[in-house]
Amino acid sequence: MSAVQTVPPALSVPVRSQSSQAQTAEHPVAIDVHGLNFYYGPKRALENINIKIPSKLVTAFIGPSGCGKSTFLRTLNRMNDIIAGTRVEGKVLIEGDDIYGPGTDVVALRRRVGMVFQKSNPFPKSIFENVAYGLRLNGMARNRADLHARVEESLRAAAIWDEVKDRLHDSANALSGGQQQRLCIARALAIKPEIVLMDEPASALDPIATQRIEELIYQLKTQFTIVIVTHNMQQAARVSDRTAFFWLGKLIEEGPTDRIFTNPGEKLTEDYVTGRFG
């Protein structure tokens, strides 16, 4: 017997996006997704996703394991391209540009849409070099002093400067897990992306390091559009402005976080946030 029987049947699920009021003059649409389907070989992992993600806010994707939230996140900077046998239908517009349109420069796209992963993955280099690497690669520093200034700015933005300023040339691997993750965030911020995607950025960290990352996310939204995937519903509640609930590859509901967690529009969302399944 499969565990699927414990959740409501898929056919009864209405697909609804309530994101029509997501954008405001202050927070125009940064990512506009139309009719997105995603396939791993013959298996459809995402089904007709429509969502508008506003800029300079934190949007969280929640849902049970296998609901498609990480897959969807990775479609936003074409990170799924590297997986063989995958296929995308529909449109993902970033600031109006269709990122699956012909002629898209994927490297340039990933510069605009940075990513932070579940497991911190610093380069086996010094703390300084981890941040300087992307700046050099993209020719973003005019000279040595400018490079130093940009590295410092990024480390400060990721709230790790005070902890590493006296040991910038030590190996990044000597840092704690939480520090490594903030270093990876600094590395992502250094090349000034418009959007930062975060895939379970705190799930491998202890509660104190998690709290630091959460506060960091909350502060970064003044400068960046942030999309975060988390299996931790409470984390989504604490850090995000908008929350999207995914279930079995469908976007069930999207809206302001306080509404999703206090008065969701869909029974499925309510069942999930109250812990009745998932």
Place this chain on the structure above:
Amino acid sequence: MADRLIPHFQEELEQLKTRLLEMGGLAEDRVRSAVKALVQRDAPLVDRVIAGDAPINQLHIEIDSRCFKLLALHQPMAVDLRAIVAAVKINTDLERVGDLAINIAEAVRRYMRHAPVKELIDIPRMADIAQRMLRNALDAFVRRDTELAHGVLNEDDTLDALKTQVFRELLTYMLQDPHTIEPSLDLILISRHLERIGDHATNVAEDVIFMVSAKDVRHHAAEVVDSGQAKS
């Protein structure tokens, strides 16, 4: 951007406290105005007190909504959880104080249709005590000061005694001259409203003690105060 991270939950908790203090200030101000209108027989001031309930009602709704969101989105624990639950209850108490100020103003309006029964001494004293209790209870909330909160609990007895005194004194006037019955009843009602305001301040103080020390002193406050003093 700051290197140091201040959890935004703590900031929101501070904002909640600021709004509660604003609400307390408004409620206290309305009680003061209502009693001032009585002493000075100021009809326009009576009207202003009766008409001006909207800001308190708006804050009542806003504070509840803030508490609701903080509970839902931050899953507070321990002292933070107790602080938000206390805020919900204090909010209700303050809203009731605002309503009682209106009740006082309505009684003042009726009272002013008659000649003064007597010089007012105890009612202004009661108003001073009730306002002080309210102010101290809110200060105790903000400063997490259980000693100040216990002081509020002790003052409630003084307020109750004054209410009884007002009643006895006015009873003699009513017995002597039936014409004074109607205005005297309004003064008795006003003293009753002020005593109720003291009760709400007491509730706030009890919530503060629970918030700070997780001790429930309701319904047996005196024992806890006594045992607390015996220890020190």
